[in-house]
Amino acid sequence: MRTMPDLTHPVAPGGTVGILGGGQLGRMLAMAAARMGLKVVVFAPDRDSPAFQVAGAHIVAAYDDQMALQRFATQVDVITYEFENIPGDTGAFLASLKPVRPNPTALAVIQNRIAEKAFVQKLGIGTAPFASVTSEETARAAFATISAPAVLKTSRLGYDGKGQRMVRAVEDVIAGFETFGRVECILEGFVDFKREMSVVAARGGDGAVACYDIVENLHGDHILRMTLAPAKGPQRLKAEANKIASRLLDAFDYVGVMAVELFEAPDGRLLVNEIAPRVHNSGHWTIDGCTVSQFEQHIRAVCGWPLGDATRHSDAVMTNLLGDEVNAWRTHAALPATAVHLYGKTDARQGRKMGHVTRLYPLGTRPDTFER
Amino acid sequence: MRTMPDLTHPVAPGGTVGILGGGQLGRMLAMAAARMGLKVVVFAPDRDSPAFQVAGAHIVAAYDDQMALQRFATQVDVITYEFENIPGDTGAFLASLKPVRPNPTALAVIQNRIAEKAFVQKLGIGTAPFASVTSEETARAAFATISAPAVLKTSRLGYDGKGQRMVRAVEDVIAGFETFGRVECILEGFVDFKREMSVVAARGGDGAVACYDIVENLHGDHILRMTLAPAKGPQRLKAEANKIASRLLDAFDYVGVMAVELFEAPDGRLLVNEIAPRVHNSGHWTIDGCTVSQFEQHIRAVCGWPLGDATRHSDAVMTNLLGDEVNAWRTHAALPATAVHLYGKTDARQGRKMGHVTRLYPLGTRPDTFER
Numbered sequence: 001m002r003t004m005p006d007l008t009h010p011v012a013p014g015g016t017v018g019i020l021g022g023g024q025l026g027r028m029l030a031m032a033a034a035r036m037g038l039k040v041v042v043f044a045p046d047r048d049s050p051a052f053q054v055a056g057a058h059i060v061a062a063y064d065d066q067m068a069l070q071r072f073a074t075q076v077d078v079i080t081y082e083f084e085n086i087p088g089d090t091g092a093f094l095a096s097l098k099p100v101r102p103n104p105t106a107l108a109v110i111q112n113r114i115a116e117k118a119f120v121q122k123l124g125i126g127t128a129p130f131a132s133v134t135s136e137e138t139a140r141a142a143f144a145t146i147s148a149p150a151v152l153k154t155s156r157l158g159y160d161g162k163g164q165r166m167v168r169a170v171e172d173v174i175a176g177f178e179t180f181g182r183v184e185c186i187l188e189g190f191v192d193f194k195r196e197m198s199v200v201a202a203r204g205g206d207g208a209v210a211c212y213d214i215v216e217n218l219h220g221d222h223i224l225r226m227t228l229a230p231a232k233g234p235q236r237l238k239a240e241a242n243k244i245a246s247r248l249l250d251a252f253d254y255v256g257v258m259a260v261e262l263f264e265a266p267d268g269r270l271l272v273n274e275i276a277p278r279v280h281n282s283g284h285w286t287i288d289g290c291t292v293s294q295f296e297q298h299i300r301a302v303c304g305w306p307l308g309d310a311t312r313h314s315d316a317v318m319t320n321l322l323g324d325e326v327n328a329w330r331t332h333a334a335l336p337a338t339a340v341h342l343y344g345k346t347d348a349r350q351g352r353k354m355g356h357v358t359r360l361y362p363l364g365t366r367p368d369t370f371e372r
Numbered sequence: 373m374r375t376m377p378d379l380t381h382p383v384a385p386g387g388t389v390g391i392l393g394g395g396q397l398g399r400m401l402a403m404a405a406a407r408m409g410l411k412v413v414v415f416a417p418d419r420d421s422p423a424f425q426v427a428g429a430h431i432v433a434a435y436d437d438q439m440a441l442q443r444f445a446t447q448v449d450v451i452t453y454e455f456e457n458i459p460g461d462t463g464a465f466l467a468s469l470k471p472v473r474p475n476p477t478a479l480a481v482i483q484n485r486i487a488e489k490a491f492v493q494k495l496g497i498g499t500a501p502f503a504s505v506t507s508e509e510t511a512r513a514a515f516a517t518i519s520a521p522a523v524l525k526t527s528r529l530g531y532d533g534k535g536q537r538m539v540r541a542v543e544d545v546i547a548g549f550e551t552f553g554r555v556e557c558i559l560e561g562f563v564d565f566k567r568e569m570s571v572v573a574a575r576g577g578d579g580a581v582a583c584y585d586i587v588e589n590l591h592g593d594h595i596l597r598m599t600l601a602p603a604k605g606p607q608r609l610k611a612e613a614n615k616i617a618s619r620l621l622d623a624f625d626y627v628g629v630m631a632v633e634l635f636e637a638p639d640g641r642l643l644v645n646e647i648a649p650r651v652h653n654s655g656h657w658t659i660d661g662c663t664v665s666q667f668e669q670h671i672r673a674v675c676g677w678p679l680g681d682a683t684r685h686s687d688a689v690m691t692n693l694l695g696d697e698v699n700a701w702r703t704h705a706a707l708p709a710t711a712v713h714l715y716g717k718t719d720a721r722q723g724r725k726m727g728h729v730t731r732l733y734p735l736g737t738r739p740d741t742f743e744r
Contacts, residue, residue, distance in 0.1 A: 013701055013714045013727075031403055034426045037701075037714025037727060054406045056425040288663060291711050291732050306706035313709070313732055314685050329385055329409075334678035337685070339663050342385045342409025355385075355409060360663050360685055363734075 010205070010304030011077045013037035017299060018076030018098070020090075022049025022058070024343040024353060025082035025279050028287070030055045032295035038303065043072045050344040051082075063090045073097035080256060080302045084110055084277050085157055101302040102277050106252035110277045113186045114155045117272075123247050126271040128263070129189035133177055142187040143170040152176040155184040191271060193263035197231050200283035201245035202257045202297045202307055209249055210310040212294065214241040214262075217282050223351055227318040228366065229285045233264075240270050248275065257298035259283060281320065281353070288339045288358040289316035315366035317359045326354035335359065382577070382676030383449045385409035389671060390448030390470070392462075394421025394430070396715040396725060397454035397651050400659070402427045404667035410675065415444045422716045423454075435462045445469035452628060452674045456482055456649050457529055473674040474649050478624040482649050485558045486527045489644075495619050498643040500635070501561035505549055514559040515542040524548040527556040563643060565635035569603050572655035573617035574629045574669045574679055581621055582669065582682040584662065586613040586634075589654050595723055599690040600738065601657045605636075612642050620647065629670035631655060653692070653725070660711045660730040661688035687738035689731045698726035707731065 011017065017033045019026045022044030030040040030051050040055040045062050052058040057075065061068030064087060072094075073079065079100045084107060091104035109115045117127045131142035133152065143150070152173055153164040163180060167173050167187070177185055196219060201211040213230035214237060231237065245260050252258075259280030261273040283294035292300070292308025300308055321328070326348055333340045335357075342355035361367070383389065389405045391398045394416030402412040402423050412427040417434050424430040429447065433440030436459060444466075445451065451472045456479060463476035481487045489499045503514035505524065515522070524545055525536040535552060539545050539559070549557055568591060573583040585602035586609060603609065617632050624630075631652030633645040655666035664672070664680025672680055693700070698720055705712045707729075714727035733739070 013698070014716070014718060027406075031406060031426070034399075034403060034716070035713055037716045039425060039716070053411060053428040054403070054426055291660060291709050291730075300705070306702065308705065309708045309710065311709065313734070326385070330678065333672065333680065336681045337663050337683065338681065341407055344386070344406070344409050344411070346386060358663075362685070 011038065011302075015039070015077040015303070016041060016075060017303065018043065018072055018079040019051065019055075019082060020044070020063070020079065020086060020094075021082035022046060022051040023082060024050055024345075026051035027054055027343060028284075028293075028295045028341075029080070029082060029279065029299060032293060033299045036296065036299060036303075036305075038299065041072060041075050043068070048346070053344050063087055066093060069093055070097065078302055080298070082278055102252070102254050102256040102258070106254050106277055109252070110275050111157055112155050113153060113157070113188075114184070116275060117186070119251070120248070120272045120275070123251055125244050125247065126265075126269060128191045128271060128273070131187050133173065133185040133187055136174055136177075139173045139177055139187075140170055143167075143173050146187050146189040149190045151188045151190065152180075153186050153188065154180050155186045191263045191273075192266060193271075194266055195231070195264040196273070197241070197262045197264055197270070198227075198259055198280065198282040199241040199245045199262065200257060200259045200280055200286070200294050201242070201249060202294075202301050202310070203249040203254045204301050204307045205255050205304040206306075207250075208307050209246045210297065210307045211242040211245050212283060212286055212290065212310045213312050214238050215282055215285070217261075221351065223320070223322065223353075224281045225320055225322075227282045227285055227316075229289055229312065229316040229318070230366075232366075232368065237264075237268075237270070244270060244272065248272075256301045257283070257294050281356075282318075284341070284356050285316035285318040285358050286310075286312075287341070288360055289314045313363070315361040315363060317361075317366065319357050319359075320353055321355040321357065323350040323352055323354065324348050329355070332357045337361070383410065383674075387411070387449045387675070388413060388447060389675065390415065390444055390451040391423065391427075391454060392416070392435070392451065392458060392466075393454035394418060394423040395454060396422055396717075398423035399426055399715060400656075400665075400667045400713075401452070401454060401651065401671060404665060405671045408668065408671060408675075408677075410671065413444060413447050415440070420718070425716050435459055438465060441465055442469065450674055452670065454650055474624070474626050474628040474630070478626050478649055481624070482647050483529055484527050485525060485529070485560075486556070488647060489558070491623070492620070492644045492647070495623055497616050497619065498637075498641060500563045500643060500645070503559050505545065505557040505559055508546055508549075511545045511549055511559075512542055515539075515545050518559050518561040521562045523560045523562065524552075525558050525560065526552050527558045563635045563645075564638060565643075566638055567603070567636040568645070569613070569634045569636055569642070570599075570631055570652065570654040571613040571617045571634065572629060572631045572652055572658070572666050573614070573621060574666075574673050574682070575621040575626045576673050576679045577627050577676040578678075579622075580679050581618045582679045583614040583617050584655060584658055584666065584682045585684055586610050587654055587657070589633075593723065595692070595694065595725075596653045597692055597694075599654045599657055599688075601661055601684065601688040601690070602738075604740065609636075609640075609642070616642060616644065620644075628673045629655070629666050653728075654690075656713070656728050657688035657690040657730050658682075658684075659713070660732055661686045685735070687733040687735060689733075689738065691729050691731075692725055693727040693729065695722040695724055695726065696720050701727070704729045709733070 216231040388411040588603040
């Protein structure tokens with residue numbers, strides 16, 4: 001059922017935003033809020049959370065610590081989050097105390113890959129073919145429908161490729177289902193895509209939608225390495241991405257920033273791969289390439305401010321600094337038209353997102369090839 | 373005597389920057405440092421300092437509290453400041469404990485208007501004509517040299533037009549000198565300038581200099597209202613501003629960002645009005661108009677990082693929000709290509725700098741006329 005966006009609690013300058021999660025996304029959200037004259041309280045379980053360093057206040061507690069959540073809620077005017085794995089009970093409990101944006105209903109759908117894909121398809125938007133696996137019998141049926149190669153994933157969200165495996169025979173599906181502890185799984189048909197892309201878009205409390213330019217994403221080992229903004233391609237591509245994002249935002253009655261990961265199929269159609277109900281790594285370039293970044297846009301939306309202008313003023317290439325790549329900060333800092341963003345993390349574990357660099361180019365001059 | 377820049381203490385990501393002063397400049401410096409993965413400790417006497425909200429740690433104490441200064445110094449790797457009225461003893465004491473950048477020598481010269489102007493002239497750079505007033509006798513001599521109208525100011529720095537008055541007769545000079553408590557004063561000849569301008573520039577620990585584009589500043593009641601970036605005018609103007617800034621930075625053996633306020637004389641020459649040994653209100657547009665802002669540039673310099681690219685990617689118009697003008701935040705936030713920056717101050721006193729807005733324009737398209 002469609003409800004009207006909640007505009008009864010706009011958060012004016014001087015008000016306080018509560019952020020669940022203290023990683024780099026929470027950190028950049030907190031910095032955007034500060035720029036807008038808002039105070040921030042970050043709630044996270046890890047004592048060393050990067051976002052704590054830039055927030056006026058923080059609470060260290062587990063996400064199921066009701067006493068701490070209650071204390072958190074009393075200190076803030078609105079609550080948002082930096083990641084989609086918030087326990088459902090946490091969202092519901094907080095929503096009983098203060099506005100939680102985006103609304104926990106969207107979160108609940110997105111937390112289940114089957115519900116998410118069904119939701120997307122119902123809107124007439126394409127996804128990879130998929131089927132549910134809850135038993136040996138449904139495993140056989142799913143494999144008969146979805147031709148190999150395919151990917152078996154737990155239907156609940158996992159992190160960075162955990163809880164998923166490639167399958168080529170029905171035995172692989174059954175074995176995977178056993179390995180994942182017989183929890184509900186999704187079998188996804190493999191999409192032979194041309195490019196991986198994404199669109200980051202926001203919906204305000206007044207129902208207005210603003211989309212950043214569609215971008216192309218380059219991955220390595222399931223981790224985003226580079227984002228090219230904007231994606232090269234016909235104008236139609238951008239229009240289609242914006243239509244997909246707008247339709248999803250409206251259908252979820254969503255308030256905040258959402259990222260939609262897309263596959264460009266060989267025939268040029270865009271298929272939804274995954275929805276992230278939050279700011280997204282592929283939107284980091286907007287800090288330097290747009291007047292209003294995805295982080296400020298999200299805070300504007302959840303605080304009931306007018307959405308900002310999402311137009312890009314420059315082309316951009318964003319490169320993640322993973323693990324010890326961060327040691328090259330000095331080299332990056334000396335490059336022309338380059339902004340270096342580091343997240344204040346001490347332990348440069350392999351593959352860990354330690355920072356990113358954004359190189360700007362005048363509009364229309366982004367190069368096509370890059371040193372990786 | 374010229375010393376080599378101190379490059380023995382670069383501050384790498386994870387290190388800590390100490391900032392003296394907790395106003396909006398300290399706040400924006402702290403946010404820039406955070407973006408670079410640096411920690412921040414802010415030292416300021418006011419419990420409600422806006423910079424505290426965005427810094428991982430802060431110390432509330434008076435600038436002459438040696439115990440507190442010592443504690444501050446032990447917590448940081450380098451010390452910088454957001455304002456030029458730091459007591460000389462404070463700078464000297466801190467410099468005995470940790471690197472203080474820019475160096476306190478430059479600060480000492482700039483804190484005295486007579487020493488400052490003499491320093492500038494010695495480099496062959498023009499200023500308004502001036503003379504020292506330390507007695508009735510020197511008052512008469514000064515007035516005989518500097519023709520009316522002129523401005524009498526205390527030679528030590530005052531705030532926002534305090535400690536200064538217009539004079540038209542020698543009696544005004546003598547009366548002003550009495551009113552200011554017979555402290556040393558400077559009598560400055562009035563410059564019939566065409567425009568007020570400024571150049572914000574940085575010098576790194578390696579002696580490299582980077583200048584932002586020269587800008588035009590519009591004042592009202594001695595307070596900056598708008599900055600137009602870049603200033604319109606021949607290429608020669610920019611070259612001359614950069615030459616002035618570079619010469620001053622080198623002469624002071626300066627490390628950090630400096631702003632030079634300039635008058636454009638009727639004959640097109642640039643005269644130095646005042647030097648600010650710090651980031652400056654007329655450089656706020658660089659947050660949105662350049663890849664690396666004046667705030668990040670300053671932190672880069674004082675931490676021994678390579679200077680960033682000071683090229684502007686967009687034209688910009690920066691408008692200060694003074695006093696209750698901040699109440700229009702919502703209107704500004706809804707404008708195209710507009711970034712709103714609010715400083716987290718609660719009391720919107722008349723004339724108080726509460727925030728600023730920056731409107732971006734594609735390169736070369738900044739309009740010439742504005743609604744004030």
